[in-house]
Amino acid sequence: MDNGLKKFSRSQLVVPLFSLFLLIVFNLIRDVGFFSVIVTTNNEGNTVLSGNLISILNGASELAIIAIGMTLVTASSGGQDISVGAAAAIAGSVFVRVLRENQITMPIILAAFLAGCVVAIIFGSFNGTLVAAFKIQPMIATLILFTAGRPIAYWINGGATPTVSSSLLNYIGSFIPGIPIPTPIIIVIIFGVLVSLVLRFTNLRLYTQAVGINERSARLTGINAAGIKLLSFMILGVCVAISGSIGVSRIGLINHETLLLDIEMDAILAVAIGGNSLGGGKFSLTGSVIGAYIIQALTITLYAMKVSSTAVKAYKAIVIIAIVIISSPIVKEYALRLRGRLLGKPKEVTENQ
Amino acid sequence: MQEGIVLSMHRICKAFPGVRALQNVDFTLRKGEIHALMGENGAGKSTLIKVLTGVYPKDSGQVYISGINREITVKSPQEAQNLGISTVYQEIMLCPNLTVAENMFIGRGNYRFVNWRSMEEKATEILTKLNIPVRATQQLVACSLAVQQMVAIARSVDMDCKVLILDEPTSSLDESEVAKLFSLMRELKSRGVGIIFITHFLEQAYEISDRITVLRNGELVGEFEVEKLPRIELVTKMMGKALDDISELQNRKASNINTDTAPVFEASGLSSAGGARTFDFKIHKGEVNGFTGLLGSGRSESVRAIFGADKITGGSVKVEGKNVRITKPKDAMKHGIGYLPEDRKQDGIVEDLSVRENILLALQVMKGFFRPFSKAEAEAFADEYIRLLGIKTASADTPIKSLSGGNQQKAILARWLLTNPKYLILDEPTRGIDVGTKVEIQKLVLKLAEEGVSVTFISSEIEEMLRTCSRLIVMRDRKIVGELTGDDMTQLKIMHTIAGEAAQNG
Numbered sequence: 001m002d003n004g005l006k007k008f009s010r011s012q013l014v015v016p017l018f019s020l021f022l023l024i025v026f027n028l029i030r031d032v033g034f035f036s037v038i039v040t041t042n043n044e045g046n047t048v049l050s051g052n053l054i055s056i057l058n059g060a061s062e063l064a065i066i067a068i069g070m071t072l073v074t075a076s077s078g079g080q081d082i083s084v085g086a087a088a089a090i091a092g093s094v095f096v097r098v099l100r101e102n103q104i105t106m107p108i109i110l111a112a113f114l115a116g117c118v119v120a121i122i123f124g125s126f127n128g129t130l131v132a133a134f135k136i137q138p139m140i141a142t143l144i145l146f147t148a149g150r151p152i153a154y155w156i157n158g159g160a161t162p163t164v165s166s167s168l169l170n171y172i173g174s175f176i177p178g179i180p181i182p183t184p185i186i187i188v189i190i191f192g193v194l195v196s197l198v199l200r201f202t203n204l205r206l207y208t209q210a211v212g213i214n215e216r217s218a219r220l221t222g223i224n225a226a227g228i229k230l231l232s233f234m235i236l237g238v239c240v241a242i243s244g245s246i247g248v249s250r251i252g253l254i255n256h257e258t259l260l261l262d263i264e265m266d267a268i269l270a271v272a273i274g275g276n277s278l279g280g281g282k283f284s285l286t287g288s289v290i291g292a293y294i295i296q297a298l299t300i301t302l303y304a305m306k307v308s309s310t311a312v313k314a315y316k317a318i319v320i321i322a323i324v325i326i327s328s329p330i331v332k333e334y335a336l337r338l339r340g341r342l343l344g345k346p347k348e349v350t351e352n353q
Numbered sequence: 354m355q356e357g358i359v360l361s362m363h364r365i366c367k368a369f370p371g372v373r374a375l376q377n378v379d380f381t382l383r384k385g386e387i388h389a390l391m392g393e394n395g396a397g398k399s400t401l402i403k404v405l406t407g408v409y410p411k412d413s414g415q416v417y418i419s420g421i422n423r424e425i426t427v428k429s430p431q432e433a434q435n436l437g438i439s440t441v442y443q444e445i446m447l448c449p450n451l452t453v454a455e456n457m458f459i460g461r462g463n464y465r466f467v468n469w470r471s472m473e474e475k476a477t478e479i480l481t482k483l484n485i486p487v488r489a490t491q492q493l494v495a496c497s498l499a500v501q502q503m504v505a506i507a508r509s510v511d512m513d514c515k516v517l518i519l520d521e522p523t524s525s526l527d528e529s530e531v532a533k534l535f536s537l538m539r540e541l542k543s544r545g546v547g548i549i550f551i552t553h554f555l556e557q558a559y560e561i562s563d564r565i566t567v568l569r570n571g572e573l574v575g576e577f578e579v580e581k582l583p584r585i586e587l588v589t590k591m592m593g594k595a596l597d598d599i600s601e602l603q604n605r606k607a608s609n610i611n612t613d614t615a616p617v618f619e620a621s622g623l624s625s626a627g628g629a630r631t632f633d634f635k636i637h638k639g640e641v642n643g644f645t646g647l648l649g650s651g652r653s654e655s656v657r658a659i660f661g662a663d664k665i666t667g668g669s670v671k672v673e674g675k676n677v678r679i680t681k682p683k684d685a686m687k688h689g690i691g692y693l694p695e696d697r698k699q700d701g702i703v704e705d706l707s708v709r710e711n712i713l714l715a716l717q718v719m720k721g722f723f724r725p726f727s728k729a730e731a732e733a734f735a736d737e738y739i740r741l742l743g744i745k746t747a748s749a750d751t752p753i754k755s756l757s758g759g760n761q762q763k764a765i766l767a768r769w770l771l772t773n774p775k776y777l778i779l780d781e782p783t784r785g786i787d788v789g790t791k792v793e794i795q796k797l798v799l800k801l802a803e804e805g806v807s808v809t810f811i812s813s814e815i816e817e818m819l820r821t822c823s824r825l826i827v828m829r830d831r832k833i834v835g836e837l838t839g840d841d842m843t844q845l846k847i848m849h850t851i852a853g854e855a856a857q858n859g
Contacts, residue, residue: 203717203725206710214703220662220694221768222683222718281705 012275015327016290019273023297027052027304034304042175044167049180052300060296061184062088062243062260065191067270067288069236072204075212076232077131078280079138080268084240086149087123088260091116092244093156096164096254100157104166117241123149124237128230146264153256163253173249184246191242195285205283208232212280266295273323294323358419359384359515359547360405360438365414367400370747374400377414378573380566382516382547384419387538389550389558389579392568393591393787395745395757398551401568402518406433406440419515439509443521443785447505449494453480456493457508479511483540486533499530503537510541517541518549523557524785535561553785555584567591592789612637615674617776617807618690620659623670627663628654630831636776641798641808643822645815646851651831652811653695656778659809660685660692673775686719691769693762695780695811701765702753709735709749712767719772738767743793759786766794776807783812795821815844827851 027034037051066084073081098112123145130141172183179186199205210218211225219225247259272278273294274287298319302312325331360382367375375397382388390398404411407427415424418436427433430440447456454476476489485503487496493504502522509517519538523531538548538561552558558565559579567574567590574590619635632655636642644652657663659670661679670679672688679685685692694700703711712735717726726734735749742763746756753761762782769777779798783791798808798821812818818825825842827835827850835850 201723201725203722206706206714206717206725207722209706210703210710210714213705214699216700217694217703218714220660220682220692220700221715222681222686223714224681224683 012284012327013287013290014275015323016274016287016294019323019326020290020294020297023294023301027297027301031304039180044170044175044177046175046177047180048175048182052304054182054185056293056297056300057185058182059300060292061188062246063263063266063270063296064188064289064292065239065243065246066236066260066263066267067274067292068191068195068285069232069239070267071271071274071276071283071285071288072208072232073138073236074268074271074276074278075280075283076208076229077138078212078278079131080264080271080278081127081142081233081236082139082264082268083123083127083142083145083149084236084267085260085263086146086153087120087237087240088244088247088263089150089153089254089256090123090156090244091120091241092248092254092259093153093256094119095241095245095248096162097156099164099166099169100162104164104168106168109168109172113241113245116245117238120237120241120244121234122237124233124235124240125230128233131233132226132229150256153254153259157254157256161253161255164248165252169249169252172246173252184250187242187246191239192289199285204231209282213282266292269320270295273320273327275327295320357384358382360419361417362401362405363415363417365401365404365416366412367404367409368412372747373571375404375411375571378568378571379576380573381576382549383563384547385542385545386564387542387548387550387562389552389562389565390568391552391558391565391587391591392574393759393789395570395759396568396591396787397571398568399520400571402440402520402549402551405516406430406438406518437513437515438518439514439516440518440520441502441505441509441522443524447493447501447508450492452490452492453487453496453504454489456504457489457511479507483507483510483537485537497530499526499533502526502534506537506541510546514546516547516549518551520551521553521785522550523552523554531557553787555587555788558587559584588788591787614638615671617673618659619671619674621669623655623658623668624666625654625658625663626666627657628831629658629663631667632833634659634826634833636807636809638775638807639802639805640824641802641810641822642824642826643810643812643818644826644828645811645818645847646828650828650851652828653780654831655828656692656780656809656811660690660778662692662694683718686715686772689773689775690778691715691772691774691776692778693765693769693780693782695784697758697762697765697784702761704754705752707750708739708744708746708753708756708764711753711764712738712771715768716771734771738771742767742770742797759790762786762794763790766797770801774806776809777801778809778811780811781813782810783814783817791817815847819844 024035035051035053037049037053039047040050042048070081070084073079095112095116098115099108102108127142127145130136130144131138174182176183207218207223207228210221210223211228215225243260243263248254268278270291271288273291274284274289276283276287295316298316299312302315303309307315358381360380362378362380364377364379365375366377378397378401380401390401392398400409403409405416405427407429410428416427418425418438421436425436427436427438433440448459451459454473457476457479458472473489480487480489483503485500485507487500487504493501496504506517506519522534526534538550542548550558550562562579564576564578565582565587566576567587569591616635617638621633622631623629623634624631629651634655644655646652654663658665661681661684665680670677677684677688679688682692703714709731713726713731716734720726732749738744739746739749744756744763744767745760753764756764766782782794795817798810802808810818810821819842822842823838825837825847826833827837827847829851837846837850
């Protein structure tokens with residue numbers, strides 16, 4: 001028990017969980033009812049849950065999913081993909097284009113999503129190939145798609161920002177009748193379970209970490225290092241397609257300029273807040289997902305405090321700097337030493353006999 | 354403090370969680386003396402140095418240095434530097450893309466402006482004084498490793514150093530480079546610098562040092578005058594047991610080779626983009642052979658080509674008589690070949706992963722991406738091999754980077770043994786590790802051969818290869834220039850073959 005506690009205190013999840021805890025406490029002090037969830041009836045006549053807690057969980061969905069993929073890319077390649085927002089616009093545009101050319105039914109939505117997935121995986125492979133085969137730094141390699149992605153999305157729907165309206169699409173973007181929880185939250189849970197199953201039943205974690213820590217050693221034990229990097233970019237492609245489709249379904253329209261704008265920076269931040277090294281190697285997906293929720297909780301808190309939406313980013317930056325500094329090794333070491341002194345921990349030297 | 358002593362450490366203790374790294378260790382260094390610090394891996398040499406240079410705080414004990422009349426406490430390497438204690442590490446910590454002069458003066462003084470001319474002149478003056486064969490304006494990266502090492506030393510010495518610590522400075526140098534380094538060390542000695550020389554090479558310790566301090570398991574074994582300490586006694590003191598095992602090793606070899614069946618591995622005309630020139634090679638079941646030659650002769654490149662570690666550019670390969678294609682390490686592994694790389698740090702360990710994951714990695718890769726071992730299986734395998742090879746680690750979950758070099762090497766060895774190879778390539782498995790582990794590894798190689806495993810064993814220490822190998826392949830300039838077996842396997846013959854002269858009779 002004591003051992004388990006000790007192990008936890010060294011885990012990389014301490015700081016993100018503690019930050020989340022602080023945020024929650026801060027909000028509760030400010031407003032006891034901040035996290036209360038109320039049951040209401042929405043425009044479509046469904047009984048649904050609402051409240052700040054639900055908006056945080058719901059609003060962070062796209063970010064949480066992309067953060068998962070970003071963590072894998074970071075771990076394997078030691079760099080970040082900054083083209084995820086642009087790629088999401090492409091996937092979203094493909095999604096809308098397929099929907100618009102067909103009568104919208106559930107199978108067509110699924111087909112449209114799969115088409116978006118395939119396209120996103122192709123673009124992910126493009127990034128992955130640049131990184132794995134041509135050894136270009138991930139940020140530089142993905143800068144290409146970062147620049148070109150939204151124009152490509154523009155071109156997919158002929159320059160328009162078409163709307164697609166269907167109650168079926170609403171099911172994905174907001175609520176399924178009879179289920180009071182927003183569907184994006186459910187999608188995150190399903191995706192999270194899927195990913196943890198993949199990690200459980202394959203060696204994805206071991207290989208990714210090995211490649212990220214020491215690519216040469218990994219290769220000499222028979223691991224296809226380039227393949228693993230490529231794979232991580234392809235998985236991120238899937239994440240991007242899911243998030244893009246959710247984003248489109250929320251508003252029933254594709255705007256290639258604004259869909260998931262700036263999400264790449266939030267995703268990288270989520271990875272960092274989650275205690276993951278941006279230099280690759282060992283990783284925790286849980287940490288990144290918590291990071292995503294911290295970012296969203298912060299945003300919602302600031303909005304609730306009537307901070308103007310332009311100023312929000314500046315406040316966010318302050319909090320994030322604080323979190324990143326707290327989790328830096330220097331502060332951690334200092335905290336450990338301080339704790340040792342406060343508790344008067346006995347020296348570990350044993351007496352000579 | 355007594356006259357003539359520059360440094361004295363008294364009853365130093367240092368403990369890490371679960372390990373007593375140093376217990377009441379005394380160490381004294383005289384002015385103008387070269388003092389070898391020896392011991393097996395984990396004996397406490399590095400810890401002692403790190404305590405002295407302020408990397409670790411000591412738990413108890415006193416340190417005195419000449420010129421200061423009270424006990425000193427070194428809190429950081431920077432402070433050690435200011436007190437006149439300089440360290441040159443095995444891995445050279447200089448900036449390769451700066452010039453020699455820049456490297457010698459970087460980070461010193463409070464100047465805002467640099468007078469390049471005077472800096473270069475001063476550097477040249479020091480370099481000539483110390484007989485270091487390099488121009489001050491040369492880029493460091495263009496110098497040989499030995500010269501880089503010497504520049505690092507020159508830098509420390511110029512900073513008014515009383516105590517110079519050389520941590521395994523010779524492990525990546527060849528013989529002529531070692532000779533150059535030694536002449537520099539003698540030069541410094543004559544100038545009154547006290548030198549602490551950490552090494553695994555017995556010959557080198559005897560060649561250059563005045564006294565030897567031996568540590569074992571964090572305790573002081575003793576301080577000896579070199580002339581009064583026979584080698585065998587030194588080895589015994591380092592290991593803490595009589596070393597009769599080594600002689601026993603001989604004569605066990607060469608009895609298990611099975612030449613009736615097709616060779617386990619046979620290559621013809623093999624070459625690689627990594628620098629292996631076309632060569633032929635074969636090895637039989639139960640045979641131990643070795644590649645020998647000077648540094649850069651192509652021995653490592655050849656075995657890398659066998660394992661498919663570099664891009665293969667030509668040649669054909671047979672495993673047990675059947676034609677196979679080996680283009681990447683995984684192909685070789687599938688055919689039962691294991692490869693322990695020369696550079697443990699860069700090519701062997703995966704630093705942040707646990708000992709268990711490191712041990713299991715190769716077997717796991719062979720089993721497949723979609724078939725991970727269960728936790729219980731992984732633990733059983735790792736625990737078995739940790740016990741079998743006597744790997745000293747706090748637990749199987751400890752990151753491998755926190756193990757000592759010898760134990761890391763054992764873990765990598767375990768990684769390949771676990772795959773149950775038919776043919777195992779060991780490239781410098783004993784480099785930078787202590788005598789005890791060396792003997793253990795040599796014994797293991799012979800035991801594997803008895804069990805029918807073929808082994809290629811590469812070592813810079815010829816004695817070691819003579820003890821274990823039954824056939825030696827001699828390389829020069831990336832070509833195989835000779836093959837020695839049986840009575841031909843003598844140091845002299847090898848030297849002659851390497852040198853390319855006709856072997857003299859007798």
